Amino acid sequence: MQTETGSLYNWAMLIRKAPEFRYSEVTPKALYVRRREFIQAAAAATVGAGAALLSGETARARAQGARAKLPNVRKSKFSTTDEKLNSFEDITSYNNYYEFGTDKDDPARNAHRLVTRPWTIRVEGLVKTPATFDIDSFIKPHPLEERIYRLRCVESWSMVIPWIGFPLADVIKRLEPLPSAKFIEFTTLNDAKQMPGLRVPVLDWPYVEGLRMDEAMHPLTILSVGLYGEVLPNQNGAPIRLVVPWKYGFKSIKSIVRIRFTDQQPRTSWNVANPREYGFYSNVNPTVDHPRWSQASERRLGEFFRRKTLMFNGYGDQVAQLYSGMDLRKFY
Amino acid sequence: MTRFAIFRWGIVAAALVPAAALVYWTLTGDLSANPIDFITDTTGTTALTLLVCTLTVTPLRRVTARNELIRLRRTLGLLAFFYACLHMLTWVVLDWFFDVDSMVADVMKRPFITMGMTTFLLLVPLAATSTAGMIRRLGRRWQQLHRLVYVAAVTAVIHFWWVVKADFRQPRLWALALCVLFGFRAWWSVQNRALAARRLTS
Numbered sequence: 001m002q003t004e005t006g007s008l009y010n011w012a013m014l015i016r017k018a019p020e021f022r023y024s025e026v027t028p029k030a031l032y033v034r035r036r037e038f039i040q041a042a043a044a045a046t047v048g049a050g051a052a053l054l055s056g057e058t059a060r061a062r063a064q065g066a067r068a069k070l071p072n073v074r075k076s077k078f079s080t081t082d083e084k085l086n087s088f089e090d091i092t093s094y095n096n097y098y099e100f101g102t103d104k105d106d107p108a109r110n111a112h113r114l115v116t117r118p119w120t121i122r123v124e125g126l127v128k129t130p131a132t133f134d135i136d137s138f139i140k141p142h143p144l145e146e147r148i149y150r151l152r153c154v155e156s157w158s159m160v161i162p163w164i165g166f167p168l169a170d171v172i173k174r175l176e177p178l179p180s181a182k183f184i185e186f187t188t189l190n191d192a193k194q195m196p197g198l199r200v201p202v203l204d205w206p207y208v209e210g211l212r213m214d215e216a217m218h219p220l221t222i223l224s225v226g227l228y229g230e231v232l233p234n235q236n237g238a239p240i241r242l243v244v245p246w247k248y249g250f251k252s253i254k255s256i257v258r259i260r261f262t263d264q265q266p267r268t269s270w271n272v273a274n275p276r277e278y279g280f281y282s283n284v285n286p287t288v289d290h291p292r293w294s295q296a297s298e299r300r301l302g303e304f305f306r307r308k309t310l311m312f313n314g315y316g317d318q319v320a321q322l323y324s325g326m327d328l329r330k331f332y
Numbered sequence: 333m334t335r336f337a338i339f340r341w342g343i344v345a346a347a348l349v350p351a352a353a354l355v356y357w358t359l360t361g362d363l364s365a366n367p368i369d370f371i372t373d374t375t376g377t378t379a380l381t382l383l384v385c386t387l388t389v390t391p392l393r394r395v396t397a398r399n400e401l402i403r404l405r406r407t408l409g410l411l412a413f414f415y416a417c418l419h420m421l422t423w424v425v426l427d428w429f430f431d432v433d434s435m436v437a438d439v440m441k442r443p444f445i446t447m448g449m450t451t452f453l454l455l456v457p458l459a460a461t462s463t464a465g466m467i468r469r470l471g472r473r474w475q476q477l478h479r480l481v482y483v484a485a486v487t488a489v490i491h492f493w494w495v496v497k498a499d500f501r502q503p504r505l506w507a508l509a510l511c512v513l514f515g516f517r518a519w520w521s522v523q524n525r526a527l528a529a530r531r532l533t534s
Contacts, residue, residue: 086365094365102499104364155497157366202499273498292494293442297434301365305429 067233070144070164070226078220079148079162080314086159088228090301095235096153097254098202099188099195106197111234113194114255119239125185125260128176135239139225141174142166146229147222149245151252152284152313156298163243164226169217177213181261185210186242186253203269209253210266210280211244214322220245220315223256246315248282279332283323284313288332336400340407347411350378351418368426375422379415380488382408384509387485391516406462409481413459420452444494447487454484485510 097107100114119135144164152158172184190206192198198205215221224243225232232238237254244251250270260266270278277291286296286309297306312319323331333341354374357363364370386408393401428435438445458478461467467474489510493503 090365098498104366104369157369200499200501289441292444294438299366299368304426306427 068231069229070231073144073146073164073226073229076145076147079146080150080160081148083148083150083160084302085148085162086301091159091161091227092233092235094301096155096249097197097235097237099197099205099207099255100235101197102200102202107235110196111238113196114189114234114238115194116234116239116255119257121240121256122258123175123260124258125262126178126181127261128178138171139166139240142170144226145222147224147243147245149220149243150313151243151245151249152298152309154248154250154278154282154290154295156293156295156309158298158300158309158313160300162228163222163224164229164232165222165224165243167219168221168223168242169219171223172213172216175259175261177261180263182213182263183210183261183266184213184216185258185260185262185266186256187258187260188253189255189257203273207253207269208266209242209251209268211251212265212322215244215319218319218322220318246284246312246319248284250278251282281323281328281331283319283328283332284309285311285328285332287311288329336403340404343404344407344411347378347382347408350374351415368422371426372419372422375415375419376492379412379419380492380506382412382415383481383485383488384506384513386412386481387510387513391513394516394520410459410462413455416452416455419448423448444491447491447494451484451487451491454480454487458484482514 093108094104095107096104097111100107100110117135121133121135121138122130123133124130143166145166146162146164148160148162150158151161177184186209188207189195190198211221222243224237224241225239227233227236232241237252240256241254242252242256251268265280268278268280270282271280284295289295295309298309299306310316354363354371358367386405389401389405389408393399424430424435428438439449440446458481461470461474461477470477489503489506492506493500496503
């Protein structure tokens with residue numbers, strides 16, 4: 001019964017518009033209970049379930065059946081607190097995830113094909129014990145935190161997103177890379193059966209991203225497994241993705257299947273595709289334009305006027321020292 | 333109304349569907365999480381589509397030997413211009429909200445904006461001289477002036493090409509369409525010249 005109402009609830013959420021609660025205003029406890037909405041949604045579901053069946057939305061609804069609450073999420077002092085969050089609807093319907101298609105709504109439409117359990121992560125390279133982890137045992141040792149971060153896309157739009165995750169630094173410490181490891185490289189799943197976008201050679205698949213080790217160890221860098229208190233939706237990079245808030249969004253690689261420690265700077269996908277336009281570092285920097293467009297301003301989704309883009313996406317106090325002495329025009 | 337008039341109004345109605353859809357989606361709040369981008373994309377793509385449609389009229393007329401088709405050329409051209417205006421207005425009003433300095437900087441520094449602006453400026457005199465009176469007044473020069481549409485089509489495709497990040501399938505398709513359309517014209521012009529030469533020698 002529990003599961004049945006649960007899935008009805010999920011159907012209902014799909015059919016109805018984005019829930020209109022103001023996340024920033026509810027108490028954490030209320031967030032996990034949300035009983036009134038649940039009852040309302042269940043009522044709407046009796047109508048909605050039928051409509052879903054008729055409109056062929058069931059596959060998508062089933063895929064989103066993973067919309068389960070994540071328990072015991074702690075707040076974090078690294079969250080931004082004074083900015084309005086983008087809605088769950090915005091965050092999950094407007095995505096750059098080319099493995100599912102290059103239009104912004106393609107990921108939301110196609111990502112239900114992604115199977116996130118079972119899922120394994122291969123850890124290899126310059127590490128004490130190379131190993132393959134099951135996703136759940138990989139996540140389990142880490143207490144979950146909510147990190148409300150700004151996300152600045154290289155296409156000059158931005159959002160504020162309440163991620164759930166844990167510091168990458170904690171993972172790295174657990175994995176014990178060798179002292180010779182200078183970089184960490186991540187790889188996304190490369191399975192055209194689940195990811196129709198892979199049939200188009202838009203990028204040199206699989207998608208690869210990487211960080212310098214000190215960037216990876218920085219307390220702001222997290223691996224995310226959820227958002228808005230729930231399990232990460234597929235189109236946002238389930239089951240596990242990187243979030244590096246002071247870099248352009250494409251650095252925050254999604255659906256990770258491989259982590260490799262290396263002494264060479266990783267060949268990252270966008271950098272390989274167009275080295276002049278996308279550097280390895282790709283720190284948000286309003287003073288260094290993309291060769292084809294300005295990075296001085298951005299449009300926060302949901303706002304009309306552009307706002308000025310902040311150096312390191314506003315995280316300069318925390319991260320600027322990582323790049324002291326570096327010419328950021330050269331290392332863009 | 334003649335059958336052709338109905339056909340022409342049908343085309344006008346079809347061409348106005350994207351604009352109507354934008355109005356409808358504005359009212360229902362379905363313009364995606366980034367409405368300004370969505371409107372920009374929709375108006376731009378529609379303008380290019382209609383511009384290319386304009387260029388298909390003449391080849392179509394030759395192939396089908398239906399001369400009345402020529403009357404669609406201005407209709408389609410003006411519809412293309414209508415969407416180009418919407419596209420431009422989106423940029424001026426929604427994207428920059430009349431921030432003249434930023435817009436000037438954009439046009440000067442961003443090649444894809446430069447191309448877009450060039451396309452628009454090329455279309456303005458064509459739309460302005462599209463009336464019967466203008467055609468009469470300009471005579472032979474009208475034909476010459478309106479060859480600018482070929483330049484505008486090329487700059488429009490370049491504009492599209494340069495704004496794309498990695499997935500070039502669409503601009504490539506448009507470039508191919510232009511090549512085919514220009515190919516027709518080149519082929520016919522060669523044939524005509526050969527024909528004229530033969531007449532001269534015989």
